[in-house]
Amino acid sequence: MLDSFPDTVSVYVGRLGAAPAYTRLPDTTHYAASTMKVAVLAALHRSGLDLDAEVPVHNVFESQTTGLFGCTPEYDTDKQVWDRLGGTARLRWLATRMIVQSSNLATNIVLSHIGLPAVEDVWKSVGARHSTTRRGIEDYAARDAGIENLVTAADLAALLTATVAEPELRGVLLAQERTEDLVAGLPPGTRIAHKNGWVHGVRHGAGVVFPDDAPPYAIAVCTSTDLPDADACALVARVSAAAWAQR
Template sequence: MNWDRLDRELADTAGTVSVYAGRLDAAPAYTRLPQQTHYAASTMKVAVLGALYRAADTGALDPDAPVPVENGFDSAKPGAPRFRCSPSYDNDPAVWARVGGRAPLRWLAERMIVRSSNLATNLVLGHVGLPAVAAVWALAGARDSHTGRGIEDFAAREAGIDNPVTAADLAALLGTIVLGTEAPGPLASTAACTTMLRVLLDQEHREDLAAGLPDGTRVAHKNGWVHGVRHAAGVVFPNDAPPYTVVVCTSDHPDGGDPDAAARRLIARVSATVWATRRDLAPVPTPPS
């Protein structure tokens, strides 16, 4: 595979594009700006998922216990008023239909991933807490990613409290979950990692990374998007090659009248390119000293 050709295409693309691609148990085969920070958008929900199942492992939380579904949350900015989510900024009416009632944390966590519900995310985050999410990033080996606030916590955002991620850290987090399904790892038990993998495999938003794969290909992934940002991070399970990770983060990616559509197409092209070389994802050689 001529990775130089992909590198030239991405260098000519408007905005900032970061990529990490490689097998789970090896150095990456291709990277581009892997430590460049981007606003996380909904990719931070994977770390929240990890925090829930770590808490379930220790008995600190029961994921099957129903909790109140309320639209009101404490801001990460000290002294700021509580904030609310907007239904128009969400992707899952099923969670909003439960407002005023109760729902199990497990169900909320699934909706947080498969439909990318912001309301479900803030509800789960309220129970696990930001320190638990920070622990997930640290245990996965993340260097530059953290979760400082919930979604739509605009007072915290204006105070500089944010949710940065990098392609390398998202790859590390997903890899830790998937490898944890085969043997106990630092993040959670084998059973918990297996449950998280199943949730990620059920992802319903398949218009970017999954769009670059043949129909029926198993891929455990999470994407995220806001104005000017589109990311996708996943682990692909080919039938004829070892599983591999592919992460694409794009920021400030204008192209014609629909920048998000252009970013989706770009991520699909990168995904297809990595798929084409899935049998030979050799690590990047270390230059001689």
Template sequence: MTWDDLDARLDRVPGTVSAYVGRLGTPPTWTRAADATHYAASTMKVAVLLALHRAAEAGRLDLDTPVPVTNEFDSAQPGAPRFSCARPYDNDEAVWERLGGSVPLRWLADRMITRSSNLATNLVLGQVGLAPVAEAWALAGARHSVTGRGIEDFAAREAGVTNLVTAADLAALLGGLAAGAHRPGPLAAPPACAAMVDVLLAQRHREDLAAGLPEGTRIAHKNGWVRGVRHGVGVVLPDDAPPYVIAVCTTTDLADGGTTGDAEVDDACRLIAGVSAAAWAARHDLAG
């Protein structure tokens, strides 16, 4: 399948499908509406992870310091009451089982990514703050992505405060982390970038990008889903070709899974897996 063939196939998909495929540190081989904005869903958690590690590098936070596990958070909307996460819509019972106790920030960051825990995300975001997350996006070179509020901050959402991503920005963020693990870059020192890549490699939700790859292929990735939205972004590490970054964002009626917090496989998952498979087939021919 050529990239033109893939574009023609995606033209028939209802809604908006954005994509970015390219080797690290080079212009992309193929893009599709890569600067179109989509509701971020859980992909914003990678920017929160970066902000956390930057705060640790600067000495503002200690990743091994225990923090209280609570379920009350300040809204991003001034004057709004505090808000809580809904347990049925989370993906990780382990964090909820620790309510009233304390856990290390490092553990919360792991659950935020590998299990996509919303409660863990809001706890980490409460320690980091929204401004450092905005700085993380800017350092990655993101042009349109914003993290304006925590998850389930409905007062802020009603006021128009939201979380947005683009395929190009997500690719820049993941690609920057992968490149930064091997040489100094703008995001964080190599040990911190390597640690973040390791967490992304341990991702447990593998029903979209990873599903389009041969069994055992290493991919450092994060996905996100709510009704009407399904995204996946990752760095694929083939044994027989240079690494490449892939981001696919979909806002479509095909994304009808995940309404109860489960990463239910739906047609949007299969669509993203198909794009991932096409990129894998072209891995030897990517520009760069």
């Protein structure tokens, strides 16, 4: 199915705790987009912080180079967090919005409390070999200096597999509201704990599917292509459908 696509589409599919059933360029690195937010979620829950603590909702963050930066409201997908700007919110609520509606502002606020090294520790703990989270969302000065967030399909599958083993985190990922890629390839009502990510030229989906008639399996699809986003979503959905058919 993927033979006609360039070497910028990576896939990992496999049952939890077993060798992968199918891979395609599983160790090729891609810009992470919002898939890195799963590692941020895990790092927060491992931090020991009081997740019910109220913290300021602000939009000024320290760059990984020099100076300060902030998020752009028009580039975010979650108005609810922006509605609280200047007020406070619980860390737990911010972490949930970071996943279910992929809030960039919530992500950077959470990162400001836990720090990037804690996220790197998560990647290391799941055995990731190539993935890294080195800057916040929209830290363009860092991006221009070559400081980037990267993932691979294999590392995302490992991250999701480890994350769903924790019931509270699995619940957050099961509540995902963005369903235009992996979910679109599954029968309606199928349980999937997942996170997607997208920017221009990038569309990723990674999760763990829980069929009623088969063991759960991890799936990660990373696409870095010239496809319009709707076509990239359709491609991810096709891979998801094929994996479901072979469950």
